[in-house]
Amino acid sequence: MRRAGMITIKEVARHAGVSMSTVSYVLSGKRTISEETKRRVERSILALGYQPNAGARALALNRARVLGLVVPLRSGVNMPVIMQFVASIVAAARDYEYDVLLLTKESGPDEAHRVIARSMADAIIMMDVESADPRVPELRAVDAPVVLLGMPDDHEGLSCVDLDFTTAGKQMAGHLADLGHRSIALIGSHPSVYDRGTSYAARLLAGFRSETSKRNLAASVHSCAPGYASVAACLDDVLRPDRGTTGLVVHNEAILGQLLLELRRRSLDVPADLSVITLCPDDLAENLAVPLTSMTVPAEELGGIAVEMVMARLAQEHAPEVRLLQPRLTDRGSTAAR
Numbered sequence: 645m646r647r648a649g650m651i652t653i654k655e656v657a658r659h660a661g662v663s664m665s666t667v668s669y670v671l672s673g674k675r676t677i678s679e680e681t682k683r684r685v686e687r688s689i690l691a692l693g694y695q696p697n698a699g700a701r702a703l704a705l706n707r708a709r710v711l712g713l714v715v716p717l718r719s720g721v722n723m724p725v726i727m728q729f730v731a732s733i734v735a736a737a738r739d740y741e742y743d744v745l746l747l748t749k750e751s752g753p754d755e756a757h758r759v760i761a762r763s764m765a766d767a768i769i770m771m772d773v774e775s776a777d778p779r780v781p782e783l784r785a786v787d788a789p790v791v792l793l794g795m796p797d798d799h800e801g802l803s804c805v806d807l808d809f810t811t812a813g814k815q816m817a818g819h820l821a822d823l824g825h826r827s828i829a830l831i832g833s834h835p836s837v838y839d840r841g842t843s844y845a846a847r848l849l850a851g852f853r854s855e856t857s858k859r860n861l862a863a864s865v866h867s868c869a870p871g872y873a874s875v876a877a878c879l880d881d882v883l884r885p886d887r888g889t890t891g892l893v894v895h896n897e898a899i900l901g902q903l904l905l906e907l908r909r910r911s912l913d914v915p916a917d918l919s920v921i922t923l924c925p926d927d928l929a930e931n932l933a934v935p936l937t938s939m940t941v942p943a944e945e946l947g948g949i950a951v952e953m954v955m956a957r958l959a960q961e962h963a964p965e966v967r968l969l970q971p972r973l974t975d976r977g978s979t980a981a982r
Contacts, residue, residue: 712765732947789957813851820891915980
């Protein structure tokens with residue numbers, strides 16, 4: 645049986661059929677709640693044995709009711725995908741009656757301290773995390789909850805949520821290997837993404853290399869900037885006759901449309917001549933000129949979990965934790981047996 649002290653506001657809200665902010669307002673008395681709703685929440689608290697601690701009672705008190713979202717806009721960032729994450733975080737925050745302060749400048753190690761010290765936000769969600777992120781030591785000392793949408797190599801004591809990119813890299817390479825492909829290529833992100841050691845790109849690359857080595861596959865890795873000239877030059881290298889490449893793993897949403905156009909220009913059919921699997925949001929993969937088999941980027945789910953983790957930390961209901969979502973493959977017919 646679960647101990648009462650482990651019951652969370654989220655569970656009370658679900659039991660009572662109300663929002664988490666409504667439960668917070670009942671506990672704090674900060675806003676007027678109808679007597680019927682108040683009684684329903686109180687019954688759920690009693691039924692579940694919820695014991696609000698000081699942090700939970702303070703959740704709706706003396707707060708800016710703003711979350712800071714750090715999203716540096718720089719080269720290699722795919723804005724449509726970034727905005728899916730931003731939209732999901734804003735929507736989830738509104739469920740708690742929180743607003744989101746978007747911080748788009750290049751952020752140094754003291755950015756979180758600055759935002760919290762000036763009472764601009766109650767907590768921070770940070771995107772675009774690097775493997776050896778220089779902000780990590782300072783983030784551990786910030787006097788407010790910080791959640792990383794990404795996972796640095798040194799993540800001890802930090803709250804992180806992300807897709808398991810290592811497993812995604814392994815599974816995409818394994819999918820092609822299972823179909824009989826013996827020579828495959830990874831067309832990866834913009835060169836600047838690798839140059840700055842972005843965590844998600846490094847982890848997917850590590851998974852790809854691990855699986856191709858395990859399966860004794862011939863494998864090549866290529867970074868690619870957007871633009872037809874860059875994509876054409878990349879394909880010239882990928883499809884060199886000596887490589888014998890028959891399958892592509894593409895981890896670069898920005899070039900997918902251009903890639904398919906260039907393959908068609910070269911009279912290469914997908915999947916008869918070349919199998920293609922990608923990692924990108926589902927709506928992008930299914931609406932391309934050739935719908936692509938893909939591992940999804942679950943932006944809505946990841947953004948919602950990041951906000952949930954922040955709120956749990958504000959309420960002092962959870963210690964720092966790392967949550968990696970397992971990748972999900974959707975077969976749209978762009979890969980075939982060899």
